[in-house]
Amino acid sequence: MTAPAASPPLAVPGVLATAWLVARKDLLIEFRTRSAFLAAVVFALIAVVIFRFSSDPTAVAPIDLAPGVLWVIFVFSGLLGLHRSFGVEHADRAMDGLLAAPVSREALFLGKALANLAFVAAVQIVAIPAVALFYDLPVGGGVLLGILLVAALAAVGLVAVGTLFSAMTGNTRLAELLLPMLALPFFVPVVTPAAMATARLLAGRPMAEMAGLLRMLGAFDVIFVVACTLAFPFTLED
Amino acid sequence: MAAPSELHAPAAAPAPPPALEADGLRRAFGPRRAVDGVSFALAPGECLALFGPNGAGKTTTLRMLAGLLSPTAGEARVDGRPIAKDEAVRARVGLISHHAMLYAALTAQENVAFAARLYGVADPEGAARASLERMRVLERADTPVRRLSRGLQQRVSIARAMVHDPRVVLLDEPFTGLDDAGARALTGALTTLKAAGAALVLVTHNLVEGLALATRVAVMRDGAFVLDRPRAAVEDVAFAAEYRALFGVG
Structure with missing residues (x-):
């Protein structure tokens, strides 16, 4: 074994490099297992079908239901992936290996969040066409791009x-219950303007009417990303 | 006034800090004091074997030394730098536990190379292969960890912890699950690391394994050291008898 003193110097990765390493590792694990993604996609498709055929289209137009359905599906299918995010770290205390590494806790959070963002985006790529198909949505003329934004x-x-x-609930026995209980109230300030903007897009309203909602979404993004990144290290203590 | 010869004499170089130092470490969980004032210092090449019954505070002490747990009071230092406040100093530490700390869906090579990248090792893939080779598990490098036996997983875990050639190695029951070949590989790797100047802390219930590597022996009970001696002052049979008298085991 190499003598510690004679080892070449270590070039510890910076924040962005660490975040990319962690995200790539999480995505590779999800690609190998596909368990959370398949569960989320199956849930999304089943929910689309159930919502579509459980309402009377002569009483409420499908286009009026679609924004709510879309965002309910995004939220709950996203929770499936979010729950798994730290489940893989706690399975054999792999989290200890991450925390013992000479990288910042904030970088670890950003890496986990980046992988989760890719997961949620992948589910959205499946769910949006499914909702458009079942609810016969007018997604041409920039509407689809608006919904994607x-x-x-x-x-x-x-x-x-x-x-x-x-991260807070991953190591608890009631993680499946606690995660939605804690996260859902904080989702409201994001989901409400998103659903309102989606409804206006589908109604063919001009983009100017959505500018305020998009600004609100952007503001909550900044607040939540900064606050959650700074709070993350405090969730790791025993 | 000092004589001229004294004024021009070169100043004595300050003594280098210990490789690992625990300075009055305390940790409470609510009203319970899990660790209550643990202090020791290890020079390069020293190995502290830490014995004690379940709940004595050994693992909590090790987690504070690794920077995984903040002490309620006191400080752990590596090469004189506080590990809780200085994340870069964690690059000098390797942690081995009876938990494998591996990702089941990744191969052995991917697990070790991931750790190598986190520690900034120059050639992560090559270093991972070399580390797996040292633990005699290279032939299973491309096998997903979930398909390895418990003993082989432990060897991969040790390869992961040593891939960056740490100066300080913290071991919590590392022989758990290892067969004879695995135990020999681990003992060989630790002996080489020690000879190369690494400081080791070995938490174990196994007196034979602990004493074989130790240069210093300590016993914990109720969060504090109740015995702390150089290895040379410990006679194996007498120590085993003393340990049995203390805890009724050993």
Whole structure:
């Protein structure tokens, strides 16, 4: 074995490099197992079908239901992935290996959040066409791009809050129950403007009417990402 | 006034700080004091074997030394730098536990290379292969960890902890699950590390394994050291008898 004193110097990765390492590792694990993604996609598709056929289209137009359905699906399918995020770290105390490494806790949080963002985006890529198909949504003429923009903005805030609470609850016996209980109230300020913006997009209203909602989403993204990144190290103590 | 020869004499170089130092470590969980004033210092090449019954505070002490747990009071230092406040100093520490700390869906090579990248090792893939080779598990490098036996997982875990050639190695029951070959590989790796100047803290219930590597022996009970002696002052049979008298085991 190499003598410690003679070892080449270590070039410890910076915040962004560490975040990328952690995110890549999480995505590789999810790609290998596909357990959370498949569960989230199956949930999303089943929910789309149930919501579609449980309402009377002559009483409420499908286009009026679609924004609510879309965001309920995003939130709950996203929770499936968020729950798994720290589950893999606690399975064999791999989290201890991460925390013992010479990298900042904030970088670890950003890495986990980045992987969760990719997960939620992948679920959205499946769910949005499914909702558009079943609810016969007018997604041409920039509407789809608008929905993708709103979904991307909202996903950042949801993932930041969800990742933090996943870290807090991941090592508890009631994680499946605690994560939604803690995270859902904090999702409201993100989901409400996102659903309102989606409804206006589908109604064909001009973009100017959505500017305030998009600014609100952006503001909550900044607040949640900064606050959750700074709070994350405090969730790690025994 | 000092004589001229004294004025021009070169100043004596300050003594280097210990490789690892625990300075009055305390940790409470609510009203319970898990660790209550643990202090010791290890020079490079020293190995402290830490014995004690379950709940004595050994693992809590080790977690504070690794920077995983903040002390309620006191400080742990590596090369004179506080590990709780200085994340860069954690690059000098390796942690081995009876938990494998591995990702089941990744291969042995991927697990060790991931750790190497986190520690900034220059050639992570090559260092991972070399570390797996040292633990005699290289032939299973491309096997997902979930398909390895408990003993092989432990060897991979040790390879992960040593991939960056740490100056301080903290071991919590590292022989758990290892077969004879694995135990020999670990003992060999630790002996080489020690000879190369690494400081080791070995928490174990196994007196034979602990005494084989130790240069210093300590026993914990109720969060404090109740015995702390150089290895040379410990006679194996007498120590085993003393340990049995203290705890009724050993």
